[in-house]
Amino acid sequence: MVPLWMYLVVAAGLFCIGLFGVLTRRNAIAILMSIELMLNAVNINLVAFWRYQTPDKIGGQVFAAFVFVVAAAEAVVGLALILAIYRRRRTVIAEDVDMLKW
Amino acid sequence: MFEVPGLGDLNVAATLPVTSLVLGTCILLIVDLFVPTDRKHITAWLAALGIGVLLVLALLALGEITEFGDGEEAFSGMFVADAFTDMINVIALITALLGVMVAYNYLERTGIQRGEYYVLLLFATAGVMFMGAAGDLVVVFVALELLSIPLYILSGFRRPQEASEESALKYFLLGAFASGFLVYGIALIYGATGTTNLHDIWQAAGDIVAGHKSGRFLLLGGAGLALVGLGFKVAAVPFHMWTPDVYQGAPTPVVAYMSVAAKAGGFAAMARVLASGLSNFALDPGEAAVWQDTVWLLAILTMLLGNVVAIVQTDLKRLLAYSSIAHAGYILIAVAAAGTAAVADEAVQSVAIYLMAYALTNVGAFAVIVAVERDDATNTGLDSMRGLANARPWLAAAMALFMFSLTGIPLTAGFVGKWFVFKAALAADLIPAAVVGVVTSLVSAFYYLRIVWLMYFEESEVEVSTPWPLAWAIGVASVGTLLLGMLPYILTDMVREITLAFGG
Amino acid sequence: MEITVEAIVFLVFSAITLGGALQVVLTRNLFHAALYLMLSLFGVAGLFVLLTAPFLAGAQVVIYIGAITILIIFAIMLTPQVTRVLKVHHTQWPVALALAALLFVGLVWTQTPLADELGADGWSADFTVEDPADVPADSLTDLGKSLVDPERYMLPFEAASLLLMAALIGAVLLVNRPDDNPDAEAAPAAGARPDQSG
Numbered sequence: 116m117v118p119l120w121m122y123l124v125v126a127a128g129l130f131c132i133g134l135f136g137v138l139t140r141r142n143a144i145a146i147l148m149s150i151e152l153m154l155n156a157v158n159i160n161l162v163a164f165w166r167y168q169t170p171d172k173i174g175g176q177v178f179a180a181f182v183f184v185v186a187a188a189e190a191v192v193g194l195a196l197i198l199a200i201y202r203r204r205r206t207v208i209a210e211d212v213d214m215l216k217w
Numbered sequence: 218m219f220e221v222p223g224l225g226d227l228n229v230a231a232t233l234p235v236t237s238l239v240l241g242t243c244i245l246l247i248v249d250l251f252v253p254t255d256r257k258h259i260t261a262w263l264a265a266l267g268i269g270v271l272l273v274l275a276l277l278a279l280g281e282i283t284e285f286g287d288g289e290e291a292f293s294g295m296f297v298a299d300a301f302t303d304m305i306n307v308i309a310l311i312t313a314l315l316g317v318m319v320a321y322n323y324l325e326r327t328g329i330q331r332g333e334y335y336v337l338l339l340f341a342t343a344g345v346m347f348m349g350a351a352g353d354l355v356v357v358f359v360a361l362e363l364l365s366i367p368l369y370i371l372s373g374f375r376r377p378q379e380a381s382e383e384s385a386l387k388y389f390l391l392g393a394f395a396s397g398f399l400v401y402g403i404a405l406i407y408g409a410t411g412t413t414n415l416h417d418i419w420q421a422a423g424d425i426v427a428g429h430k431s432g433r434f435l436l437l438g439g440a441g442l443a444l445v446g447l448g449f450k451v452a453a454v455p456f457h458m459w460t461p462d463v464y465q466g467a468p469t470p471v472v473a474y475m476s477v478a479a480k481a482g483g484f485a486a487m488a489r490v491l492a493s494g495l496s497n498f499a500l501d502p503g504e505a506a507v508w509q510d511t512v513w514l515l516a517i518l519t520m521l522l523g524n525v526v527a528i529v530q531t532d533l534k535r536l537l538a539y540s541s542i543a544h545a546g547y548i549l550i551a552v553a554a555a556g557t558a559a560v561a562d563e564a565v566q567s568v569a570i571y572l573m574a575y576a577l578t579n580v581g582a583f584a585v586i587v588a589v590e591r592d593d594a595t596n597t598g599l600d601s602m603r604g605l606a607n608a609r610p611w612l613a614a615a616m617a618l619f620m621f622s623l624t625g626i627p628l629t630a631g632f633v634g635k636w637f638v639f640k641a642a643l644a645a646d647l648i649p650a651a652v653v654g655v656v657t658s659l660v661s662a663f664y665y666l667r668i669v670w671l672m673y674f675e676e677s678e679v680e681v682s683t684p685w686p687l688a689w690a691i692g693v694a695s696v697g698t699l700l701l702g703m704l705p706y707i708l709t710d711m712v713r714e715i716t717l718a719f720g721g
Numbered sequence: 722m723e724i725t726v727e728a729i730v731f732l733v734f735s736a737i738t739l740g741g742a743l744q745v746v747l748t749r750n751l752f753h754a755a756l757y758l759m760l761s762l763f764g765v766a767g768l769f770v771l772l773t774a775p776f777l778a779g780a781q782v783v784i785y786i787g788a789i790t791i792l793i794i795f796a797i798m799l800t801p802q803v804t805r806v807l808k809v810h811h812t813q814w815p816v817a818l819a820l821a822a823l824l825f826v827g828l829v830w831t832q833t834p835l836a837d838e839l840g841a842d843g844w845s846a847d848f849t850v851e852d853p854a855d856v857p858a859d860s861l862t863d864l865g866k867s868l869v870d871p872e873r874y875m876l877p878f879e880a881a882s883l884l885l886m887a888a889l890i891g892a893v894l895l896v897n898r899p900d901d902n903p904d905a906e907a908a909p910a911a912g913a914r915p916d917q918s919g
Contacts, residue, residue, distance in 0.1 A: 136746030138817035370891030
């Protein structure tokens with residue numbers, strides 16, 4: 116198999132791309148998508164560590180399953196909020212949603 | 218299939234406070250369906266009743282009058298039921314009870330009285346309690362989300378008000394971002410130690426340190442990223458920027474609850490992960506834990522920024538937001554002190570003391586704001602305090618007490634909290650942090666006491682509504698603040714048994 | 722590392738994952754970004770297959786691609802103005818780039834043999850292992866059992882179900898129009914949500 120560190124580099128890259136997206140995107144939905152990228156990076160990490168280090172203990176996969184659950188819950192709440200705001204303001208740009216300043 | 222272990226084997230009884238809260242909440246959710254829309258106060262009553270019963274149970278457990286279950290582990294180490302758990306349970310339930318009382322009339326008069334409010338508040342409370350009892354990083358992560366997601370929704374509860382919805386969106390985006398950091402940090406810790414169980418992590422970290430094994434820096438990175446995630450949740454500088462806006466925009470009763478619950482949960486998680494799981498993670502065996510320096514630097518930044526920026530605020534909710542950032546700084550000093558093995562117990566105990574004092578004081582202060590706030594969410598400026606003493610002497614006295622307590626003036630709970638935090642810091646040789654703590658406390662007197670000045674020495678028309686649940690909440694909070702301040706041994710007795718470090 | 726079929730497949734999936742992710746954060750059109758997100762998540766599913774985690778790969782496709790991204794696309798289509806926005810990034814993007822790059826270098830430095838190659842011993846964890854032990858044949862059964870085994874992950878599993886319930890209540894609450902009769906709308910909305918949240 117390819118060495119473990121290669122998976123870790125892919126995960127690190129994915130996480131940092133997501134981080135860049137969160138910090139630079141102005142649209143709330145785009146920020147949410149970037150957060151999903153970060154969570155996926157976590158999952159690659161968890162599964163890779165499980166596979167290469169402790170394949171006999173299922174911990175890493177279980178944790179990844181929990182990350183799925185949390186990601187789903189966050190997406191549902193986040194998109195509901197975004198839709199609620201859009202109905203009134205006709206905007207989902209994080210910066211414009213900003214009567215209260217950063 | 219596997220053998221199904223009995224309730225006794227799992228020690229389910231030890232989890233009684235939180236499991237019965239969860240069960241009760243689910244029942245409440247169903248009962249709420251049958252409560253007519255115009256009589257939602259019944260749901261509030263049921264919620265308050267349930268919390269009250271559990272609070273009695275939690276106090277019995279804390280006072281060691283009854284023991285639930287036997288031993289400190291439940292669900293094979295997933296759940297830890299020790300003195301720290303009991304203390305966090307009490308803090309969470311008191312906050313929830315006050316939260317319900319503060320919200321009751323506010324929801325009524327602003328026309329958002331809905332049963333879901335109380336259900337979500339109880340879910341968040343369960344999140345705090347799980348976090349205090351977490352014995353595994355999986356539980357830390359899920360509990361943190363169980364706390365956060367209801368809080369995002371509650372922040373946006375005052376629909377169709379724009380400020381409320383926007384604060385919810387901002388809180389959500391920053392919170393989800395922070396969770397990403399936390400869980401990436403957890404993944405790296407898992408990679409370095411091969412486990413998510415806190416006790417096993419402690420052992421693995423000990424091996425890594427003792428053997429100078431590779432992977433020290435990976436563990437360091439994991440701990441650092443997890444700290445970033447938790448730093449967001451407790452509003453530590455430089456991860457604090459969401460706090461003022463969210464506190465200003467969210468409905469005031471929600472802020473009253475959230476400002477305490479999110480902190481209690483975040484610091485409980487921090488205590489479990491750093492002071493317990495990574496307590497022996499030093500670059501050389503026998504030294505203080507590596508995260509200590511980072512944490513006290515964060516503490517200094519947090520105290521400085523929170524207190525200095527609070528001075529120029531003109532909105533009460535924003536002012537208390539910066540004040541809550543500053544208080545996160547004081548608690549961080551205690552967390553940092555826990556990095557020195559010799560004072561670890563004392564430091565964790567001071568975290569618990571501070572959280573308890575902060576819970577009563579801060580909910581009380583926000584409750585006073587709820588009393589002066591108008592139905593359209595205006596009148597939360599500093600001016601709203603002008604002349605309060607003449608019109609409502611008792612309310613003004615309570616607010617003055619809360620302000621004294623937040624400043625840390627003797628005979629209030631806040632003083633006791635600060636005293637033990639600074640004592641732990643000095644014992645751990647964190648002299649710069651302690652000095653900055655004392656100096657910024659003096660600075661904070663300026664803006665807290667200005668509010669007292671406005672209430673007592675200026676005149677203005679005031680319009681205040683204090684229906685009895687709110688009045689009782691303020692009353693309970695002020696009596697608690699005063700009592701714990703004058704009889705500090707109540708608090709020290711409560712926390713005496715707390716020890717988070719693993720032995721052997 | 723020799724060039725094997727597996728290595729090539731790994732490189733392809735990694736390229737899909739990272740390339741898709743880059744497009745997600747860079748592309749101007751939000752709808753395209755969502756499609757690239759799908760592509761990227763698909764690449765991650767491929768990596769899961771390579772890591773012998775077929776269940777997670779399936780869950781990735783069903784939950785992430787099938788539910789979450791579709792939900793996001795719904796949201797994008799229900800908020801039509803945004804695709805026409807020209808300014809998509811903050812002006813302080815260089816700072817963000819520097820932060821992300823710094824974190825990436827730090828992670829690579831502590832996780833790959835790069836530091837050792839450059840003579841900085843002790844920085845990196847030893848992750849050069851290429852031939853890990855085989856996955857037990859019953860690992861999928863084990864995963865399923867461990868989630869509901871009271872002695873393993875049942876407690877967080879139950880907590881996660883509470884979390885989903887809270888999210889459900891919140892979503893219904895937030896998109897429920899305040900001027901409508903809450904009794905009339907709550908029931909069908911509550912029924913419709915679980916399909917979307919996966």
